[in-house]
Amino acid sequence: MSAALNETAAGWEPLIVSFCCNWCSYAGGDLAGTSRMSYPANVKVIRVPCSGRMNPLFVLRAFQRGADGVLVAGCHPGDCHYTSGNYQSRRRLSAFKRLVEFAGFEPERFEVRWISSSEGDKFAEEMTSMTEKIKALGPNRKMRDARWQSVTSKV
């Protein structure tokens, strides 16, 4: 993850880390790609087997290492490849989203979206809209490890 999270030297561009469910959202991203729909290069996609695989540690580690926003994308409720993974993650990530907001993160920094494998357009839209929102919000410094920054800025 270290290389993916470097800030570019010239000007600030937000870094969005998107954890995408292998079965729906990641495929949705593929469809967006093959259909030549464009979405911002700010988004770095990490594939997870299911949105139910999401561990809050992943999200916080992304913020520690330089993410300005984190987006989890999974199958629509009812469509989980493993039957109930996204029903579980809806509860877990709802509680987690409120907790990170309670810790002082702006609500826009952490989002969850349902994107199916046929929704290439939605994938592109959500990634674009997340990027725009984070651009408007500015860089995230909360929970970013200052030591990591000093390390990466010199590389």
Added chain:
Amino acid sequence: MAERNIESVNKVREAVSQDLLGGRIDLLLGWEKGHYWWQSRPLFARSEEDLEKLAWDSFCAVNLSRYLLEELKDHDKIGVLVKGCDARAFNRLLQDNMVKRDQVILYGLPCPGMLDYNRLIEKAGGALLGITEENGRVILNIESGEQEAQRDDLLLDKCKDCRYPDPAVYDQLLFSPQGEKEGPERFKTVEELEEMSAEERFGYWEKELSRCLRCYACRQACPFCSCRECFVEQENPRWQGRAYQPSENFMFHLVRAYHGTGRCIDCGECERSCPVDIPLQELNRKLIKDINELYGDYEAGLDAEQEPPLLTYRPDDPAAFSEK
């Protein structure tokens, strides 16, 4: 001395000694006095002599259920004195399959709430020789005489807004129940924090968490922290660094609290154990409040049969994010 309870401690002793000396239990987990009258520490009683040390007074704050995790390795059947929170802790361990119901005999102690020595001292405004209690009032014996105070004003933070002072699970209830309480200010601080801007809130937590020593007392005292290996000690990947950086402080405390979602019994042992008084309970209570709002009222540890909210779902659940 804290002489509230000569009679009640005798009653407790009577109840447990039959079982302990009769061999129905091998060990009794209770409390004994510490160096001072306002300190009580865990007692591991195996004999009549041990039982003489037994204490049950307004300073028995330590949650005993947690000790079952270790003691059940060496004992077949253990008796535990349980206050409301200790009983919920027991249910918590039961739900996590850490203990079996028939390994334990629970002696229920409806709890009037435990007193905070610092509050007593503050109230006394000087040397405090001891206290006596009657009918919800505390009489402080100070050098210049006596001073009276409302008991409710002198409780530990963790007891102030306790809603369930009566044990939710027991084999024998030793005193008459206190009844369910309102706990009107339980979420007051959470709500105040919610009112703040994101920046202010972050600043608040950054400052509070900056005191963290990473002593893990909050974790060790906690009945929901019963993992064999905590993420803190995990290697490859190493999630929790040991540096005292704000980033690492947030990592530990957010994940610790989050792991208690739908599992925290609101006993406040984490906060009471913290040597630098970080308001950890507010993180836990935030999660309790949100779970209640989103997925219906749930009090962890009240009913071991009821499915914890993060272990179940309904297809029409609401979400804290947009689902369009």
Added chain:
Amino acid sequence: MSSANVLMPQQATILDITEETPDIKTLRVVGKEGMPFDFMPGQCAMLSLPPVGEAIFSITSSPTCRECLEFSIKDVGNVSGALHGLVPGQQIGIRGPYGNGFPVEKMKGKDLLFIGGGIGLAPLRSLIGYCFAHREDYGQIDIVYGARSPADLIRKSEVKESWAEEPDTNVHLTVDAEFPDWDGNVGFVPTYVSELGFSPENKIAVTCGPPIMIKFVLQALDKLKFSPEQVITTLEMRMKCGVGKCGRCNLGPVYVCKDGPVFSLDQLNALPAEY
């Protein structure tokens, strides 16, 4: 007294890496200007490979080898695993030497019995090499070395060929079970020691290996009437500093990193058995 930070490693380079067994590799290491430091057999060094970290390893080469330091390392953890993944020419950090080393002076004029198991040969090899280099100072040398299988014996050719050819030296190899290409002894090291029936007269026994082997070797030596003063072993502990400050490796008031790792059995018997 030096004012340099003892925790600060110096730069070193890996000359080459030899695969000894499926999970043991030997690394040859040089400092910026030749040998990073002088040392005695039985001493250890901290090797570091950021960002993985630092760990302590015993030096397996003899101090008489002036070209480089050698470390035979078993892949058991983060640092050892990462070291296994390196290639020649890679730079690492090194600091040391740490510990007391073997009592080579006290051993002078004695017959020597070395008993090693598996990776436990690593510190013994340094001492054995030293004794061969000072051959006239020591009497008859017996080396008992064993491993689970022939493939788990380290430094095989050196042990079998060079050592066995040294004057007044016997090498006794053993493996735990029968193997098709193995014509040597089959049996556990402690049993083999008993069978070989060494006399304790004017002899010092030095043993190193897995804790369970050491335990039974000590029993075997006791049966052969070796007194605790005649038996020497070396201990392994988790260490962070190497200089008796970080607080992990103590047996009572004794710190394995600076007062050990080499102890005679009578010394160990007087200490809490917390190892």
Added chain:
Amino acid sequence: MKKVIAREKLPELWKSLAAKGPLFLPIQEGPVVLFQPWQEGAEINLDAVNTAVSPKDVFLPREETYMQYRCSGKQLELIPAENIEPVTAFGVHPCDLKAVEMLDKVYIDQDPPDALYKKRRENTTVVGLSCSEPDPFCFCNEFGVDPADAPGADVMAHLKNGSVLLEARTDKGKALLEQAGDLLQDGSKETAEVKDVKTADFGLNLEGLPENLKERFEDPVWDELYKSCLGCGVCTYVCPTCYCFDVEDFGHEGEGQRFRCWDSCMYGHFTAMAGGHNPRAGRKERVRQRFMHKLQYYPEIFNEIACVGCGRCLRSCPVNLDIVQAIKALGGETVEQR
């Protein structure tokens, strides 16, 4: 050299000291008092008997980076990165300073000296502060500490009615008072209003305890004593004489740093070896290690018990398993008491 300063002038003094380098002192941080660096607006609390965590932080920081590394290809560059500047520690109570002297024995006197600690120690000017009111947990009298005087201080401060008497004891101390210049008035005729401070009497008898404990490693008392221990590290982190540390790297394959930080013998991973073996695998072994270190191992090497009676473990242990309980359980109790 003796000087006097009015209490209301103290903030000016602190400000001027802080302008010259970091100034550590007891600061009210929410509900607790901690020994921390001064900054504008900090609420200094000199009346607190004890800071929640001992001032050892000044000499042995909870986290200290001492190396940076850079890696590219096969190249590895290791760069010393310690950053040690002159500091002032203001308001160190006699027990805590005695404890620092115990750390000195390990970190300076015992070869090889720890350069980082030594440099910090030499670079620190200590302003000791006498105690006027002990709290119920203070029991430094048991260890021969005089709450009214810290012999090792560069400057000894005594709180008086409305003023503070500052007495320089060393050249470093004199320099500190001279720097303060006009803020201080001559105090050569002043005397400290020394009270005979009596700390808690737990009825301990420490005579011969370390010697007695030598044979008690396997004593059954350990089978009971550890039971209430939760296995947290509170006692070790608040303790002024605990000094264990860990070393860890932070960074990625390209660049990063190495630091040392406090560690605790109460943690299971403290002694866990890479292969999985752990010589102190359970809470019993760890509790025994901690108390034996204080009461037997350290005294065996340095001829004094590694406790100064500051009372922090009595105050902070969530289950009241403290050193007094341990000493009593191990027979270090005056016979008449019970």
